[in-house]
Amino acid sequence: MSTQTLDIQSLxxxxxxxxxxxxxxxxxxxxxxxxxxxxxLAELIEENIDSLREENxxxxxxxxxxxxxxALSKRLELTDRRVADMVEGARQVAxxxxxxxxxxxxxxxxxxxxxxxxxxxxxxxxxxxxxxPNVTVDCAILCLKSGNASILRGGKEAFHTNTALAKxxxxxxxxTGLPNKAxxxxxxxxxxxxxxxxxxxxxxQCIIPRGxxxxxxxxxxxxxxxxxKHFDGxxxxxxxxxxxxxxxxxxxxxxKCQYPAVCNAAENFLxxxxxxxxxxxxxxxxxxxxGVELRADAKAKSTLDANGVACxxxxxxxxGTEYLDLIISIRVVxxxxxxxxxxxxxxxxxxxxxxxxxxxxxxxxxxxxxxATVYWNVSTRFTDGFEFGLGAEIGxxxxxxxxxxxxxxxxxxxxxxxxSGDGQIKE
Amino acid sequence: MSTQTLDIQSLxxxxxxxxxxxxxxxxxxxxxxxxxxxxxLAELIEENIDSLREENxxxxxxxxxxxxxxALSKRLELTDRRVADMVEGARQVAxxxxxxxxxxxxxxxxxxxxxxxxxxxxxxxxxxxxxxPNVTVDCAILCLKSGNASILRGGKEAFHTNTALAKxxxxxxxxTGLPNKAxxxxxxxxxxxxxxxxxxxxxxQCIIPRGxxxxxxxxxxxxxxxxxKHFDGxxxxxxxxxxxxxxxxxxxxxxKCQYPAVCNAAENFLxxxxxxxxxxxxxxxxxxxxGVELRADAKAKSTLDANGVACxxxxxxxxGTEYLDLIISIRVVxxxxxxxxxxxxxxxxxxxxxxxxxxxxxxxxxxxxxxATVYWNVSTRFTDGFEFGLGAEIGxxxxxxxxxxxxxxxxxxxxxxxxSGDGQIKE
Numbered sequence: 001m002s003t004q005t006l007d008i009q010s011l012x013x014x015x016x017x018x019x020x021x022x023x024x025x026x027x028x029x030x031x032x033x034x035x036x037x038x039x040x041l042a043e044l045i046e047e048n049i050d051s052l053r054e055e056n057x058x059x060x061x062x063x064x065x066x067x068x069x070x071a072l073s074k075r076l077e078l079t080d081r082r083v084a085d086m087v088e089g090a091r092q093v094a095x096x097x098x099x100x101x102x103x104x105x106x107x108x109x110x111x112x113x114x115x116x117x118x119x120x121x122x123x124x125x126x127x128x129x130x131x132x133p134n135v136t137v138d139c140a141i142l143c144l145k146s147g148n149a150s151i152l153r154g155g156k157e158a159f160h161t162n163t164a165l166a167k168x169x170x171x172x173x174x175x176t177g178l179p180n181k182a183x184x185x186x187x188x189x190x191x192x193x194x195x196x197x198x199x200x201x202x203x204x205q206c207i208i209p210r211g212x213x214x215x216x217x218x219x220x221x222x223x224x225x226x227x228x229k230h231f232d233g234x235x236x237x238x239x240x241x242x243x244x245x246x247x248x249x250x251x252x253x254x255x256k257c258q259y260p261a262v263c264n265a266a267e268n269f270l271x272x273x274x275x276x277x278x279x280x281x282x283x284x285x286x287x288x289x290x291g292v293e294l295r296a297d298a299k300a301k302s303t304l305d306a307n308g309v310a311c312x313x314x315x316x317x318x319x320g321t322e323y324l325d326l327i328i329s330i331r332v333v334x335x336x337x338x339x340x341x342x343x344x345x346x347x348x349x350x351x352x353x354x355x356x357x358x359x360x361x362x363x364x365x366x367x368x369x370x371x372a373t374v375y376w377n378v379s380t381r382f383t384d385g386f387e388f389g390l391g392a393e394i395g396x397x398x399x400x401x402x403x404x405x406x407x408x409x410x411x412x413x414x415x416x417x418x419x420s421g422d423g424q425i426k427e
Numbered sequence: 428m429s430t431q432t433l434d435i436q437s438l439x440x441x442x443x444x445x446x447x448x449x450x451x452x453x454x455x456x457x458x459x460x461x462x463x464x465x466x467x468l469a470e471l472i473e474e475n476i477d478s479l480r481e482e483n484x485x486x487x488x489x490x491x492x493x494x495x496x497x498a499l500s501k502r503l504e505l506t507d508r509r510v511a512d513m514v515e516g517a518r519q520v521a522x523x524x525x526x527x528x529x530x531x532x533x534x535x536x537x538x539x540x541x542x543x544x545x546x547x548x549x550x551x552x553x554x555x556x557x558x559x560p561n562v563t564v565d566c567a568i569l570c571l572k573s574g575n576a577s578i579l580r581g582g583k584e585a586f587h588t589n590t591a592l593a594k595x596x597x598x599x600x601x602x603t604g605l606p607n608k609a610x611x612x613x614x615x616x617x618x619x620x621x622x623x624x625x626x627x628x629x630x631x632q633c634i635i636p637r638g639x640x641x642x643x644x645x646x647x648x649x650x651x652x653x654x655x656k657h658f659d660g661x662x663x664x665x666x667x668x669x670x671x672x673x674x675x676x677x678x679x680x681x682x683k684c685q686y687p688a689v690c691n692a693a694e695n696f697l698x699x700x701x702x703x704x705x706x707x708x709x710x711x712x713x714x715x716x717x718g719v720e721l722r723a724d725a726k727a728k729s730t731l732d733a734n735g736v737a738c739x740x741x742x743x744x745x746x747g748t749e750y751l752d753l754i755i756s757i758r759v760v761x762x763x764x765x766x767x768x769x770x771x772x773x774x775x776x777x778x779x780x781x782x783x784x785x786x787x788x789x790x791x792x793x794x795x796x797x798x799a800t801v802y803w804n805v806s807t808r809f810t811d812g813f814e815f816g817l818g819a820e821i822g823x824x825x826x827x828x829x830x831x832x833x834x835x836x837x838x839x840x841x842x843x844x845x846x847s848g849d850g851q852i853k854e
Contacts, residue, residue: 024771024795024797027794027797028794028795107815107816109809109814109815109816113805113809115815115816122827122828123797123827201647205826205827205828206827206828220628220651221651224647224648226653226654226826226827226828226829227653228828244850247849247850250850250852251850251852254852254853255852258852258853259853344451362847366845366847367454367455368451368455370451370454370550370843371843372843372844373843373844373846374843374844374845374846375846375847375848376845376846376847376848377847377848377849377850377851378540378846378847378848378850378851378852379851379852379853381852381853382536382540382846382851382853383844387536388534388542388844389534389536389542399632399653400549400550400632400633400653400841401549401632401633401653401655401828401829401841402653402828402829404841404842404843405843405844414827414828414831415831416797416798416799416800416801416831416832417799417800417801417810417815417832418793418801418803419800419801419802419803419805419809420789420793420802420803420804420805421802421803421804421805422674422804423671423674423677423678423804423805424804424805424806424809425677425678425681425682425685425805425806425808426681426685426686426806426808426809
């Protein structure tokens, strides 16, 4: 192993050890003190926009030189709007209730002592993310508000911007009397840092990876620390035989077209065979009018061809593809059961919808589809922490343990049992 | 890769795929039907005690031949008492409320639709365990009641007994109309089966390892499926400067001696320096009278020596050792803060207690110690799902994600968001 690798291992281990110490302090500071640090960070960002821009320009220049795609470069850019959103987001999180300390349940033991289940921070959370630099600030703040120490490992493309933002996080912690190791950015782009981080289970309690599937799979396969995965979404809208035609069109178009690049946009559109003739051409034409490319199975294609709606053949691969683009796969199904089975086979268990006026069909769908969020007569586009009333969101879990679907401040917490008695012993 | 290994990979993959299919059915069967299967299993075990005994005798014979330790052989034995406990346990679980289907929270979106957070099964749970054959039945039943399919991988020592028990599980499922793949035992002792199982994240949602530290660490390091770890307990009792002397003695003796072989028994005993002279010799003598070996730090040893209480020197290793035996480490601390820091350094975050009459000291301890269960004036021996009112227990999680401390039926569940509206789209 090279000296450099050993140095990085030692650096990252120190960061994690110090984060663990800071987390024990942070777990017991007041809500007011945490809010002061968050609000001070918002001020520091506002006060230092010019220097942040300079650092961001370095990242953008490097991206240009390395031939980074236009889309990725766009993500990297710290626009006025993004800075304003970061600052506004910080103020909103400061205004949210503190999730820690709440007694979630309590129970009196027959021997007379009381068992309280109290919400507490998880401890140290490692966030692994890609190019968007605003994630650095958003995650540091959400972890801080929920009493967690955070270790941030950002993408190499945003290194200069992230380093500048992390400096303000440290400054805000110091100026408000909190441990300055409560939120730390990993100050190296070396891959060895990530490999080391993922094995430090004695100090870190949770890893949240955010980004492309490759990154998330790498983290899940190499971490000895529990991971809450945030895979993307392969979402389906199923138009049932009892669907209202107008509502079906509105929902399918909205789920696909309102913002196609996000994880809760629809990628598959299923329709019951008994309404395929009457509803499929009109809904599909509306999609085409919105610029969507249609990829249809044989049945759907013959109906669309007969009605002069342009489409191409769907392949097996299409059913499990997250396009994040103006493309949709269409399939005609013979029954609700077939629709449910299709979603449970090809979907990513993120968000799926049925359009139907039958309560019975809807219940069968809502119970049968194994996804984090299931919709009846509502667009899939609502899967989001803010829309669900969580106030803030660190991401959308595609796991089934700990947190499923949108994760807010409470989902960044664990709990402990606090037990008070007067000398009870086990007989 | 050998043909045999390939065969095993294919066998285990089939088991997992079928478990996933069964889990989708099981998630929507009635409580009554699940209870019928559980009660039928209890009957089958009662009716077939003789044949179970014969299979168990084969395992015991093999254990003897292979020179398995007496303690491990004891764990393997299906005594009358253990069979009765399994049967009684099954009937108790059948009588517990079904955790699934409960609406945990609900929220009306400003656009008028309703978001319900509903408790649902996790899906497919893999249980990896060692020699006790009763775990096969206990886990199959807890998973079934909570609507989860289970894949059971038992220790090789109990292979014949487990195979016989698993046959009755399958029979009970079939006779009561449930999918017979809803609970499956891995029918090979080959290590390749475990290695394959831990990578099948497309079918299995959760792995629960139960057993020694080596097994749990292996599972955590090799699984791409989320793991809920059940490490053992290094528990501490701290006798504060404001402790009632009699209560301190009762609690320390109970926490150490009532059942030393379990994870919630105390391994470390801390005492505040200001009461060391007055309370340490008496408490320690009571421990000695109960057959406990004392391992003391320098300060404690000098006090004990001066009072004629037999003890030996503790080493650094002692503070982090789970004896599971009549041995305790003793240390004199200068402050509550030192006690808390000691526990957060050497403890395993399982169960820790303070004995004090000061509410302020107690609160500092309960908040400061980062453990699943923290006690004030109560013995650590109560950490247990039954004692906490959960009705049943699949184990005690030492993780901080998903479930912490005792895990019952509700902790074997995830949730989903069910959303019902009348055509709402995202603007």
